Amino acid sequence: MNSLKRKKDYYKKPSRWKIRHTKQLNRSMAGNTILFVIMGICGVFMALPLVMILNNALKPLDELFRYPPQIFVRNPSLDNFSDLYVLMSSSWVPFTRYVLNTLIITGLGTVGHVLFASLAAYPLAKHDFPGKKFLFSMVVLSLMFSYNVTAIPNYMIISWLGINNTYLAVILPAFAYGLGLYLMKQFMEQIPDSLIESARLDGAGEFRIFFSIIMPNVKPAWLTLAIFQFQTLWANTGSGFLRSEQLKPLQYALYQIVAGGPARQGAGAVVQLIIAAIPITFFIICQSNVIETMTTSGMKD
Template structure:
């Protein structure tokens, strides 16, 4: 009887999980199918779930509306550059807060945590005034630099750094290793899961960022993907075929990036549960 109950429970669990998978994947599948259909058939009743033969036409109209390769390059360059620098800054700050003792450390870390409660919209006007004063409007640095020091990333790296044995660091210092050599040769190699988690968060937040690039970029050749795709939705007739195709193409790099680092992602997040 107990065996039958386990079988029923496991079957019910698989059914619920299967429904969840279908519900999660269906919008992406429908969007991908929509990229192969003419605009008029995407919202037909009943809906079409089979690919069409309008992919090349949608690609042509998308490229006529936007310089898609240039926009893809802008987004990729900004996201990768931001991710690399942000991960490095977050790791160094997390290491300092976890393994160094200095005056005001607790107060500084508390202030960093408090900034998590400040909506980004509150900082828009001051940041915009700074960007204008530096003559950075419509440049890459206007998008990359203002949000490099992510409070969440610093917090996550600090929590993971707490797990590094202090004895190893002290032994390296006794052997004459400098702080930078200790950080890059000993500490960082043990932080791959945390670095992967922070990299995923950083890349996705920058890749999908719309509000700040929309404010600071004013020429089509500098647009990022979210800004460019939003420009396709106007008061006039909307070509949903090219919009679906552009959105589908914009998701592919994110999926690739996540698949590369996914094996470290969960352990990196769980590493933040380490307590001092």
């Protein structure tokens, strides 16, 4: 009995390695304070451009052209908003049309990219078939080429398909970004194969497994991908593909307003605020899901 009791007491006591390891993970109050100060300074610098965009939209023209430039507005005014309304209401294409075009391109392009990237990543991550490694190597290789390198081949393909000067000319290429496929494959590989095999034994088909098991478990991944794609498409000008003025996105309208001269700088500041506000709002809505822990982090075969 005494020997058995000593063994129990031995296993209850933390080992030296555990004690040393715990001490290494714990930070002192001074270390936490320094880390908090550094993160606070970095946060202020990252928030500074957003604060300046907001203040520029409220600045009168004399403050916009003041040198050295000031971050905060002294005499806030809504004249820039009224100038933008008057300017766009008298234009050939209404301002709401530019906003609608951007919403169509961004919404369909983001949803389509997440769906197609996930559907293509699922067999690469959880199925074995001839040429699997070669296809994934081609996807990784495509990440090395910038947009300038593939611009001419993309234009030739879009023209050959006969969809130039349409929404599809901007939306369809967004479906084929290799970064999304790579990201989704890496996350899907973390899902245990036993979970999928159990679903197959219960009679679930591949699409049922994909939409009921795979996608919910990689929710942080495809929400992160949606944020990246949303920001990319929201800033798209449609140059090279969209020639009709009624199909131009909001970013194109910004360039046209700013190109009108110094008198339109106030209206241009308001458009910059509108362009920045929508992606930020989308990120705030999705950030709680993006930073959450993967549901399969503690699962093992």
